[in-house]
Amino acid sequence: MSLDTAWTRDALAAARPKAVAALLRYFRDLGTAEEAYQEACLKALTAWDRNGPPRDPAAWLIFVGRNAALDGVRRRARLTALPDDAALSDLGDAEASLADRIDDGAYRDDILRLLFVCCHPDLPATGSVALALRIVSGLSVAQIARAFLVSEAAMEQRITRAKRVVAGAGVPFNAPGAVERAERLGTVAPMLYLVFNEGYSNAADPARAALCDEGIRLARLLLRLFPAEPEIMGLLALMLLQHSRLAARFDADGAAILLEDQDRSRWDARAIAEGLALVDKAMRHRRPGPYQAQAAIAALHARAADASDTDWAGIDRLYATLERLQPSPVVTLNRAVAHAKVHGPAAALALLEPLGDRLTGYFHFHGVRGAFLQQLGRAGEARDAFGRAVALANTPAEAAHIRTHLDRLQGA
Amino acid sequence: MLYAVLCYDDEDMVFARDASANDALMARLDAVQAPHARAGRLGPVARLMPTTSAVSVRKGAEPLVIDGPFAETKEQLLGFYTIECDGLDEAVAFAKELIAANPGAGGYEIRPLLLFRPDGALPA
Numbered sequence: 001m002s003l004d005t006a007w008t009r010d011a012l013a014a015a016r017p018k019a020v021a022a023l024l025r026y027f028r029d030l031g032t033a034e035e036a037y038q039e040a041c042l043k044a045l046t047a048w049d050r051n052g053p054p055r056d057p058a059a060w061l062i063f064v065g066r067n068a069a070l071d072g073v074r075r076r077a078r079l080t081a082l083p084d085d086a087a088l089s090d091l092g093d094a095e096a097s098l099a100d101r102i103d104d105g106a107y108r109d110d111i112l113r114l115l116f117v118c119c120h121p122d123l124p125a126t127g128s129v130a131l132a133l134r135i136v137s138g139l140s141v142a143q144i145a146r147a148f149l150v151s152e153a154a155m156e157q158r159i160t161r162a163k164r165v166v167a168g169a170g171v172p173f174n175a176p177g178a179v180e181r182a183e184r185l186g187t188v189a190p191m192l193y194l195v196f197n198e199g200y201s202n203a204a205d206p207a208r209a210a211l212c213d214e215g216i217r218l219a220r221l222l223l224r225l226f227p228a229e230p231e232i233m234g235l236l237a238l239m240l241l242q243h244s245r246l247a248a249r250f251d252a253d254g255a256a257i258l259l260e261d262q263d264r265s266r267w268d269a270r271a272i273a274e275g276l277a278l279v280d281k282a283m284r285h286r287r288p289g290p291y292q293a294q295a296a297i298a299a300l301h302a303r304a305a306d307a308s309d310t311d312w313a314g315i316d317r318l319y320a321t322l323e324r325l326q327p328s329p330v331v332t333l334n335r336a337v338a339h340a341k342v343h344g345p346a347a348a349l350a351l352l353e354p355l356g357d358r359l360t361g362y363f364h365f366h367g368v369r370g371a372f373l374q375q376l377g378r379a380g381e382a383r384d385a386f387g388r389a390v391a392l393a394n395t396p397a398e399a400a401h402i403r404t405h406l407d408r409l410q411g412a
Numbered sequence: 413m414l415y416a417v418l419c420y421d422d423e424d425m426v427f428a429r430d431a432s433a434n435d436a437l438m439a440r441l442d443a444v445q446a447p448h449a450r451a452g453r454l455g456p457v458a459r460l461m462p463t464t465s466a467v468s469v470r471k472g473a474e475p476l477v478i479d480g481p482f483a484e485t486k487e488q489l490l491g492f493y494t495i496e497c498d499g500l501d502e503a504v505a506f507a508k509e510l511i512a513a514n515p516g517a518g519g520y521e522i523r524p525l526l527l528f529r530p531d532g533a534l535p536a
Binding site: 004006007010011013014015053055056057217220221223224227228233236273274277278281284 | 422423424425427428429433461462463464465467477478479480486515516517
């Protein structure tokens with residue numbers, strides 16, 4: 001029987017997080033675990049084709065990977081004493097059935113540990129993200145380099161450096177208690193959101209937007225392992241709801257289209273439906289958190305068939321909740337935008353004024369402030385604010401957008 | 413006899429597939445269904461959202477609401493077909509057609525339907 005090669009490729013990819021995570025538990029070393037997984041994959045290509053697919057690909061890969069790595073260690077230790085093939089394991093059915101005995105329940109803490117290891121505090125955020133994409137998602141260095149717009153050599157170096165930091169730090173192998181588990185989840189979730197955001201912020205480029213799919217895949221994985229965590233439901237919902245707008249976010253030239261101007265018929269209805277279901281599910285727990293609040297805000301946008309139907313009062317309230325849960329000037333800035341829709345630009349401007357010191361170098365602050373001033377008829381101040389925004393724009397598209405406001409002011 | 417053909421596969425496999433491979437698979441599965449639909453023998457077909465969207469309500473003195481699917485298994489129930497067949501052989505043949513279009517692990521469970529209310533239309 002010849003297995004569909006696409007199926008084998010997907011099965012290896014699907015089993016990867018479980019397999020590498022369990023091998024990390026055995027070997028307590030990321031490099032050895034990764035090599036063991038790679039070696040098991042090579043053996044799978046021939047063994048699965050010959051014997052048919054194993055009932056549990058992950059368990060098969062763990063068992064065979066563990067043996068292969070142990071053989072490697074033995075071979076290196078007794079290179080002169082043993083001929084190479086004496087140390088090669090046979091890949092019969094007996095071993096595959098043994099592999100089936102590996103306890104499913106252990107995977108949960110294994111995968112959490114694997115993700116947690118990638119979030120080592122000595123690593124810069126980009127290092128954590130790159131390491132997770134390489135080790136957990138299994139993206140090639142070339143793919144990751146493309147997504148980060150750096151050369152393959154530079155990315156290779158970054159990942160090697162990250163692995164060295166992790167290896168030097170040692171891996172926490174104690175079985176985590178409830179508190180440690182919660183702490184690890186609290187560290188891993190933002191890293192997954194970073195993976196997603198790397199894609200989301202650069203989604204006009206398909207190679208970079210692919211990171212959104214990886215972020216969603218990792219969040220699904222985490223939620224499968226921790227099905228009763230409302231914040232992980234919120235995280236996945238937030239990703240799905242934001243990603244649902246992908247096809248509507250950019251014009252033919254790749255310039256960003258504002259939420260209110262997007263063609264909503266191009267939003268992905270399936271992703272929205274799943275996101276809304278998850279928000280609904282999370283809310284039942286009555287344990288609010290920042291991801292749930294952000295997902296709930298995204299849900300209110302997603303529910304509006306037309307921009308004019310948006311429940312701005314609801315969004316204003318949710319941003320107030322988010323301000324309480326995770327105070328930040330950027331959250332207040334976002335709240336001010338919603339606040340303006342309900343209570344007018346004067347009230348919104350009052351929310352903004354205390355932020356001036358902290359957001360003075362932030363493009364959006366001056367853009368939003370300029371818009372409020374413009375609405376209030378304070379043209380001179382508006383022009384100043386827009387001028388500062390243009391100077392701080394991160395992309396030509398941002399600058400162009402502000403210039404249309406300036407042109408309107410000039411014309412007035 | 414009316415049958416339900418329940419689709420079981422490892423959900424992780426579904427997420428590992430890239431978009432173009434997924435589209436190709438869906439097209440192959442559509443092609444399997446088409447002649448049965450034309451013959452008027454295919455009933456409702458449903459794809460379930462991922463198990464992460466599931467909530468289970470367990471019976472007890474107080475019904476207990478638990479996040480996740482009813483049973484934690486290696487393969488998950490991902491969807492189902494309903495189809496009118498002249499006996500089990502024909503239902504098995506339909507499942508084999510689905511497998512030819514969607515090879516790999518997992519499989520299909522064939523369950524004759526005891527009760528079916530086709531008039532229960534979904535709200536628009």
